[in-house]
Structure formats: C-alpha cells, structure tokens
Amino acid sequence: MLRTVLLGSFVPALTLGVLATPCAAEDAPSHDGHWRGVVTASIQNTVRLDATIDRQRASLHFGEPANCKIVADHLRDADGSSFYRFHPSTNGGGFCARLYPGELMVNTPAPRSIAMAFQRAESRWAGVLKRADSTKE
Template sequence: MNRSKRFAVLAGVLLVSLCGAASAQQSIPTSGMWRGSLTSNTKIVVAVDAQFDATSVSLHFDEPYNCRIVANLLAKEGATTRFRFKPSTNGGDFCTRLYPGDLIATPGTKQVTLSIAMKNATTWTGDLSGPATSP
C-alpha cells in the first residue's frame, strides 16, 4: 500500500473513532453542577441540583423535600443514560420513595432533561441548565 493510501486509511480510522467517542460522551451529561426544577404529573414543582460525573449523578432536592440521593450509571440507551437510585443517605420520605427507581437523563446542547418514575406512579420531569451555560 502506498503512503497516500495508508494516510487515507489511518485518517478514516481516526475519524470514525473520534465520532464514536463524541457520541458516547454526549450520552452522559457534562460533568459538573446542573440546576433547574422538576415538575410532577400532579403539577408540583421542586428545585433540584444534579452533580454528574462519569459513573453517577448526585441529586439534591430543595424544600419541601430537602433530601439527597445518588444514582449510579446503569445503561446507555442511544442518546439517553439510565441511572439506578441507591438508598438515600439522609433519608426523607421523598428520596426514600425514589429507591430503587431509575433516573433517565437526556442531554441537549445547553440543558439536560431528567425523568423519574416513582413507586407510587408519580412521574417527575424537567430541564436543568449546566456547566456549558454557566458564566
């Protein structure tokens, strides 16, 4: 194989691997703090902070729930990432009802959409703004 063909093959392999890495990176929200609110199917709104890293997300729900819970990476499903809640570290009825449920995160360009289904059939969804939109 001549030099120009080897270069073309190498460039093609590199491009394919970079595209694969970029799409994998987009399935998990950027590491850092994301803030926003979630709304239940019964129209209750709660502020939430989400701290993402490569393998988990830590959520802090504001008043009236005022609890923290961590969810570990479970699976990547196309553009979404599924996390599974662990038992809450500081209790609280709200966070206790989340375990052992799932959190689904769908990243966008400047936000991440979270969806949670609780044991009592209540669903929570909302958009959070994150590090990419912070000043």
C-alpha cells in the same frame, strides 16, 4: 522494495481508518456538569433540584419539602439519553427513599440544558435544568 511500498500504503490507510471510525465515547451524550432547576409531577408537586453529573454518576439534591440527597450510577446510553440507577438514600428523607431502586433518564433538549425524568411511587417526575453558572439565584 515491494515490502516498503506495501507498508508505505498500509500505514496511511490504517491511520485514516482509525481517524474516520467514531469511538463510543464520542457517541455517548455528555451531560457532565452542575445543573439547577425544578422537577414536577403536577402543578401541586414541584421541587427544586441541584444535580451534579459525570460519566459515572449523578448526584441529586432535592430542596424543600423533599430535602434529601441521592446518588445514581451510570447504566447505559441509548438514543441520545443517559440512564442511571439510584442507590439507597444515605441521608434519609422519604422522597429519596422511594426513588430506590428506580432509574433516572437524562437527555439534552437544547444547549446548556438537560431534561430529567424519573419515577417515584406512582408519579412520573420530570423537568428541564440549566447549567448552574447560567442560572440566577
């Protein structure tokens, strides 16, 4: 009987402990989805960007004059931001070629938007992108 009482008390306590403990996936920011916007290094240096992001990878397609694509693998999450490492660009384009082996940082400044920042040569590029379904072409 003592065994039943102890076990009966232990199971609910264990269940409560598991439910109350946040898992790492809940702590990680979610930037998953398709995003569109503009990134800039200065007034003169502006390029359109379409990004598709999931937990493992970010795929970026830069518009004219860059006109290139590049992929980055997820590295880590820290302080509400996700960090990705660029692969070499497979479709050419000097803009994307100079991103490798750099890092991309993504965070969420507001609902339905993400902020991106990355270094290219001597310039820091940054911008805010909106969910693709909420932008008008």
